[in-house]
Amino acid sequence: MLDYIIKTSISRHYLVFLLVLGVCGLGLWNFTKLPIDAVPDITDVQVVINTDAPGYTPLEVEQRVSYPVETAMAGLPNLQHTRSVSRYGLSQVTVIFDDGTDIYFARQLVSERLNAANNTLPESLEPTLGPVATGLGEIFMFTVDVIPGAQNPDGSKITPMDLRTVHDWIIRPQLLRVPGVVEVNPIGGFKKEILIELDYSNLLSFNLTQADLVNAIDQNNENRGVGFIEHNGSQWLLRVEGQADQINQLEELYVADFQGTPIRVKDVANVSIGKELRTGAATQNGREVVMSTVFMLIGENSRTVAKAVGEKLKEIKVSLPEGIVATAVYDRTELVDKTLKTVQTNLLEGALLVVVILFLLLGNFRAALLTAVVIPIAMLMTITGMVHTKVSANLMSLGALDFGLLVDGAIIIVENCLRRLSQAHKEGGVTLNERFDIVFKATKEVIKPALFGVFIITAVYIPIFALSGVEGKMFHPMATTVVIALLASIILSVTFIPACVAIFFKKPVKESENKLMLVL
Template identity: 30%
Template sequence: MATPAPSSDAAPRLGVSGRIAAYFQRAQITPLLALVALLLGLFAVGVTPREEEPQINVTMANVLVPFPGAAVRDVEQMVAGPAEQVLAQIAGVEHVLSVSRPGLAVITVQFKVGVPRTEALVRLYDAVNSNADWLPKGLGVLDPIVKPKGIDDVPIVTLTLFSRQPATGPYDLERVAHSLEADLKRVAGTRTVTTLGGPGRAVMVEIDPSRMAGVGITVPDLRQALLAANLGLPVGDLIGGNRAVAIEAGPFLSQASEVAELVVGVRGAKPVFLRDVASVRDGPPPAARYVWHGVAARDGQPAAEYPAVTLAITKKPGENAIDVANAVLQRVDSLRNTVIPGDVEVATTRNYGASANDKAQKLMQKLLFATASVVALVFLALGRREAAIVGSAVILTLTVTLFASWAWGFTLNRVSLFALIFSIGILVDDAIVVVENI
């Protein structure tokens, strides 16, 4: 019996992709899945954190080595120099920098891009602990402190405080800034709030040479007594012709009255207090730096510069920079004329949230424009049905991608949005191939 020849009209055998496509073409749940994908994408657009730049985390850390009472030269020669040589031996380190301050060495270690953060910090801790013998023994050097740094340490908002009143100087502005720090730290999503540019606070000791000579107290004796009573924290250099000393407030000496009651010697079986040989006052130390805020000419007012201090606010990892920046600015507005005096003005010198939002919205508009342009081109070239299929495929693919990015912890930034715009070309090509084979 002869076998009948196969008919030329028989359906071709489908592969895996063909069977999957045929299943979704016949399934009644396909429109519902498309609607869910669209809604998930819209949800992701609304909740995904927006940033100006991607979170490329270059692992770095500051190693702080306290050396109480030591001068800058001693800190550099005995701590900072040997520390650079030890930490530069760590695998994956790109460079090591150090800054020597009175009583403190700060060594910055930066690892190469691509070194995992956890692995880099473990290497750093191992190097610091296994090479502890490079620290000078018996001289009062304290244990090193390692503080990791990352992309989230970059401020998202900076607020500059200044006053047009000549009587309000940097010292007064710094006091206002410190009052603001506590309130701004309560804003959800903020990480650190620091004040930059202020002169600081010190207890000024103005020496009376005649009274010191009368009780037999010398300047070195006085300085040593201050160092010992202040737990070895830095005491400033002699200024004003060896007649004044600036003391950094420490845990034991925190205000001028406590410094004035310090016993600096004994004469005739009676204690000699610091107030007996010097006048003590609280105030800013001698200026080591100046910070000014310039105001452009406007409404007939000439341009001018005023003393200023700056508040720098950082955000927690994963927080939306736009929401945190807006919340900080709203909190500052609510504190005007209460914590912030009426004669103190606040200028927003950096708003990372606003710039990130503007660029993200502009790129989202470009993405929608590119999609609409592609659909219109397909409509003119291939027809209405093909344009609808291509448009649906592109839009649903983008929405699912946005939802997956949010679920995996990515953010909307210039790089990710540019990648989506470039991917439209590939999506259109694939969709056209599918349309031509339906």
């Protein structure tokens, strides 16, 4: 089989060159699709269920929310285990699935079980699924701050509530439209809301309850359509505008009659602009700010998404109210770029050293150049394999590559071919067919030892695939990348290298003692 492959590669060398060129083009195209990150993502396949339970103590949250939800998840396909955190007013249940489970399939299973579990939960509680992200999904962080001394157009001081309002209504909606962004999660500031403070003494005096007031506001604070009328062949749509858009309109809403006197909201409550209770705050340079974290959709390219978010934030800054600024404080792009620079430096220096050593040892520039060409071609083939095996380019996967290993087989074949060609030229002229036959026989002599040497190195990485859990997720990309690169070098050594030697070494090859080797 090997003899047939080698002979066919030499005789149909143009076809081999064309295939190699196509493989290089495919590698360049796949490079644009290659996920890039700093380190491998070791997060489990998990679905997070969040349930807000205002007023519930941690014990009540555990008994009435977390336990029923965890119980409902029992028996799911590919379920590994569940865990939960019960805090004051919050339940968070994490459902862990086996590695390899499709995340969207897992979320569908959890959603179906949640629908069935709603009957066992308090009526006012509604569980929701967390974003489709991983532990490495936090790719960008920024703050919304006020310029010292800046004021609102009416002359009032810009407050943390104003900052949070700008974030929630101007910045966040635009960032969510960036491809690859799944969530924008703020902390700090105060969320603006309409606060209705009940006056219980007045409620009692008018024989009203809290439910009466809530129902009155709910029923009298909405717009309603009332059909249409036909006029001159056209339809005029009619509606009743009942939704309040001012504080004083809410105060004038009708609640009930008391002894013939209409009771309004302002008679039993105080209506004002309030703020939501918060559980955290953020500061920058001693001032309170709103800090927001951008989460990346699972499986996306963190470098691309983070860069797009940064560019979008620059566009948004122009539309912010005067005196309010948004500043990036963490950008995954910088970390990824530094990691890639480290990997790039190591790879380039390694490739340069390999070329120099090859030239010094082989004593032939063309032979050294031909052997070195294997490196970029094997890398492009490796990139194609990484894309199809869903391995991202990171410090672990690319940092483990050793270019010296990639050219082992090529060095042996090229050196033996040159030796045979040199001997043949000493005996007389060599025709094209004779040169093809010499290269074939020279390659055949050393191909098996060369392949065994590469296979032995490949076998060293095979046990890594037996690792599971965090260790497996950390080191599998390294082993996968190295094995793909070594297999690519083997294919090139058997096909591309003999074809190149047979075609490009037409002139007589002089074999002489290498002075460097004599010195060593």
